[in-house]
Amino acid sequence: MSEAVLTVSLIIAAYLAGSISSAVLVCRLRGLPDPRTDGSGNPGATNVLRIGGATAAAMVLIFDMLKGALPAYLAFRLGVDAVSLGLIAIAACLGHIFPIFFHFKGGKGVATAFGAMAPIGEDLALSLIGTWIVLVLICRYSSLAAIITAILAPIYTWYFDDRFTIPVAMLSVLIVIRHRDNIHRLLNGEESRISRKKRQPK
Template structure:
């Protein structure tokens, strides 16, 4: 197989992997409310934190990052170029955002995007997670933290490994586009802040 065929195969596999909704499956496994109809209505780690607590959210975060990291890492190991890796990573995110198995209604793709950047290097992955966590702690808005981290991601990538600035920029652009509704809610003061599930 040539590189184009391999890239197309990896893009398809990444989309299918991304379509596996960790939030919905973890909530079903733990008998929690459906994240699509509870909390913010977004099937992602932040909303699972609201309705199911930290341990459930951590599981969702891990698997959402894994389904972005695995296709990107495989593509990297088989020697695909940076643009191809970018398209593979975007396919995983699009699977998360428009999941094949869940009516094409998914989450924001933030954890999957950051997971897709993780194979660039452990330093980058840790820097992205720390940046996001610090900004969530300061602002209490997951959306603000995600967008700010997305803007910084290509800068961090240039510092750690400039070969992959283009894929990082592609993913960052997708994250920002996906948050257009959050931007509007922030503008009018209706965006939800991050909060843990309250114990009964």
């Protein structure tokens, strides 16, 4: 198989894997409201935390990260070049954002993007997770924590393993663009703070 065919095949596979909406599936399995129409309307771990509690949110977070980590790790093991690796990781994120299996209505792609970055190394993974947690504890805005962590991610990557700075930067740009509405709400003081309390059913 030629390198181009391999890359295209991995891009398609990554998109399809990303299109599996864990937020929707977990909510269905646990009898929770559809995260696409309840809470913030974003089918991601943060919204599932709001409507279903920490356990459901953790399940979504882990699966969403795996959707990014597995295609990226497989591509790395197959010797794909850095730019193609970035495209494959972005394909997984685009699958999460525009899932073909769920009417193209998906989440922000943050967990999937960070999952795609995680196989680069434990140091990077811990730095990303630690940065996000500290920022959430300080500001209580999941979106702001994600944006700042995404901006810092290429810097961390350059420090730990500069071979992957370009693909990580590609993912970071996607995350920031995806949060453009959140940025406007943050600037206008209208963004919702994260809550660990499970919303009571009506």
